[in-house]
Amino acid sequence: MISFEPIGLIHTPWTQLAGMPIQPAGARGVRGVVEVWQPYQAGLKDLEGFSHLILIYHFHRTSGYELQVVPFLDQEVRGIFATRAPKRPNPIGLSLVRLAAALPDGRLEVEDVDMLDGAPLLDIKPYVPEFDAPTGPVRIGWLTHLAHQAENKKSDPRFSP
């Protein structure tokens, strides 16, 4: 067992799973606030220079998991690790957001938020293309003709607890 303690909370307009965007692509411009708690705020120094952040958080409104699921974008059963569905063996969420403003009180105004309101924040990493963007061609398997639909597709209750 590896235990982590949240360092803050993510506030978003999404208070229930049904109807929320399934990825940042479907949440362009949607504003949220990342609240980093006081004991960790000194770690935010220099963050304002970055345009994009990777947020790592807890999918706090899921329970249990299935190893194979029918993802929101598909009609077929897929392995959970080939999907971004929240009911995973370790319900860790990962989202790229745009940093709009880093406020002096430890709040980060961000855009393109696709996570549920109140998600416990575990880590913030600066997005750096040299580290995080692939070189060479990318293949995306079963999502090949589906990923672009993420912009319009909304969540439904299938992964609710």
Added chain:
Amino acid sequence: MISFEPIGLIHTPWTQLAGMPIQPAGARGVRGVVEVWQPYQAGLKDLEGFSHLILIYHFHRTSGYELQVVPFLDQEVRGIFATRAPKRPNPIGLSLVRLAAALPDGRLEVEDVDMLDGAPLLDIKPYVPEFDAPTGPVRIGWLTHLAHQAENKKSDPRFSP
């Protein structure tokens, strides 16, 4: 406290922090094996269609953290959340790797591995540009003139336990 149970181990040639690459950019072509344990292997279905995976793992050879550090690439003190240094409040590692082969026994042959050998695996997510790549211009703050050096820069013992 949020507790996670590892789903496998990541095997790499890097057995000590000193001298290892500091990012996948410095580990191009370096092979590793992601060993997913039997109870979770059914979740790997469909993964072989993806060229790149995001691995989430535990920085298992760190202890404690500092909120401000001098990163490998710099001479100035930076906020930990504006760096990718391992001694973080929650020592969660995130690396993009190329998937070379998904073997039937639950092992994934991957390339560009930059993590320490034996890192406990927490999650695997498929890399999907529509979800994980920024739209619009990217700024990388203090790393602006430094990120490209990650290809050649090696780690040193400063973040050892």
